[in-house]
Amino acid sequence: xxxxxxxxxxxxxxxxxxxxxxxxxxxxxxxxxxxxxxxxxxxxxxxxxxxxxxxxxxxxxxxxxxxxxxxxxxxxxxxxxxxxxxxxxxxxxxxxxxxxxxxxxxxxxxxxxxxxxxxxxxxxxxxxxxxxxxxxxxxxxxxxxxxxxxxxxxxxxxxxxxxxxxxxxxxxxxxxxxxxxxxxxxxxxxxxxxxxxxxxxxxxxxxxxxxxxxx
Numbered sequence: 001x002x003x004x005x006x007x008x009x010x011x012x013x014x015x016x017x018x019x020x021x022x023x024x025x026x027x028x029x030x031x032x033x034x035x036x037x038x039x040x041x042x043x044x045x046x047x048x049x050x051x052x053x054x055x056x057x058x059x060x061x062x063x064x065x066x067x068x069x070x071x072x073x074x075x076x077x078x079x080x081x082x083x084x085x086x087x088x089x090x091x092x093x094x095x096x097x098x099x100x101x102x103x104x105x106x107x108x109x110x111x112x113x114x115x116x117x118x119x120x121x122x123x124x125x126x127x128x129x130x131x132x133x134x135x136x137x138x139x140x141x142x143x144x145x146x147x148x149x150x151x152x153x154x155x156x157x158x159x160x161x162x163x164x165x166x167x168x169x170x171x172x173x174x175x176x177x178x179x180x181x182x183x184x185x186x187x188x189x190x191x192x193x194x195x196x197x198x199x200x201x202x203x204x205x206x207x208x209x210x211x212x213x214x215x
Contacts, residue, residue, distance in 0.1 A: 003020075003021070003022045004019070004020070004021050005019070005020045005021075005022075006018070006019055006020075007019075007020055009092075009093055009096050010092075010096065011089045011092035011093050011096065012088045012089050012091075012092045014066050014089070015066075016062050016063055016064065016066070016089065016093070017040065017062070017063050018040065018060055018061060018062035018063070018093070019040055019059075019061045019062075020058070020059070020060050020103075021049065021053050021058060021059050022058045022102055022103070023053050023054075023056055023057070025056065026056060026057060026058040026102075026103075027056050027057060027107075027215055028058070028106050028107045028108070028109060028210065028214035028215060029057065029058040029059070029060060029097060029103050029106045029107075029108055029109070030049070030052050030057050030058070030059050030060070030108075030109040030110070030111050030210055030214075031059075031060045031062065031090070031093060031094065031097065031108060031109070031110050031111070032045050032048075032049065032059065032060065032061045032062065032110075032111045032112075032113075032116075033062075033064065033086070033090050033110060033111070033112040033113070033116035033117070033119045033120045033123070034061075034063070034064065034113055034116045040061035040062055040063050042061075042113070044113070044137075044192070044193065045061060045111070045113060045137075046061070047199060047203060048111065048137070048199075048202065048203050048206055049061060051203045051206075052206070052207055052210065055207050055210075055211055057109075057210060057211075058102075058103060058106065060093070060097070060103075062090075062093055064085075064086050064089050064090060064116070064119065065079055065080075080114075080115050081115060081143070083115070083118050083119060083122060083143050083144065083145075086116070086118075087118070087119040087122035087123050087126070087144075087147075090110075090119045090120065090122075090123040091122075091123040091126045091127060094108060094123055094127050094130055094131065095127075097130075098130065107132045107133075107214045107215060108127075108130050108131050108132065109134065109135070109210045109213070109214050110123060110124055110131055110133070110134045110135070110153075111134075111135045111136075111137070111206060112134065112135070112136050112137070112139050112141075113136070113137045113138060113139060114138060115139075115140050115143060116139070117136035117137070117139025117140055117141050117143075117157075118139070118140055118141055118142070118143035120134050120136065120139075121134060121136075121144040121147065121151050121155070122144050122147045124151050124152070124153040124155075125144075125147050125148075125150035125151045126150075128150075128152045128153070131153050132153055132154075132213060132214060133155075133156075133210055133213035133214055134151070134153050134154070134155040134156070135155075135156045135158065135205075135206045135209050135210065136155070136156070136157045136158060137158050137193070137206070138158070138159060138163065138166060138191050138192065138193060139157065139158075139159075139166075139170070140166070140169060141155075141157060141169070141170060141173035141174075141177075142170075142172060142173045144173070148173060148176040148177050149176065149177075149178060151177055151178065151179045152178070152179050153179055154179055154180040154181070154209075154213050155174075155177055155179055155180070155181045155182075156181075156182050156184065156205065156206070156209040157173065157174055157181065157183045157184070158184050158186060158202050158205055158206070159183070159184075159185055159186065159189075160185070160188075160189030160190050160191055160193060160198065161185050161186060161187050161188055161189055162188065162189060162191075162195075163189070163190055163191040166191060170183055171183060184205060186198050186201050186202060186205075187201075189201075189202075
């Protein structure tokens with residue numbers, strides 16, 4: 001039976017809330033990076049996490065902003081685009097995982113949504129020896145900027161067919177990534193993958209990508 005725990009993670013000078021699910025005999029751990037005003041309570045990311053848990057992967061859903069910062073960001077929307085801040089904290093959580101008895105020896109994958117995708121790629125670039133796969137859902141990998149050139153982890157970019165601007169930005173990011181990269185367009189999906197059945201396709205693709213690369 002999976003262990004489901006709420007933890008407080010010290011990360012780059014703050015303490016972040018995180019939900020950890022550890023299935024029996026977990027083969028790897030996937031760390032989620034949210035963005036654009038979302039949180040670890042995002043129903044879409046939780047759906048993805050539940051599917052990964054069923055496949056034998058541990059998951060960590062973490063809020064990269066504190067509660068006070070979330071209140072500020074709800075008004076200004078500025079912190080969600082602070083890639084240096086978000087990636088620094090996500091990298092600190094990757095380091096924290098290494099010290100956890102049940103998680104420290106597991107290979108690490110990163111799942112980023114919206115602006116969290118750029119944070120995930122920057123964290124992967126910062127910890128190439130720890131992060132072995134990245135998946136982006138409706139992400140803004142372009143916000144990683146020059147950091148894209150440092151990414152070594154195989155990366156899957158999932159975008160909606162009905163999200164042309166983000167699709168174009170993902171195509172440009174894919175061209176800039178030196179790591180193995182695949183851009184998949186989900187038919188009939190908008191930016192939030194709210195259309196019937198589209199999130200199921202994201203879940204299946206993400207699970208397959210991680211299962212293949214995390215072992």
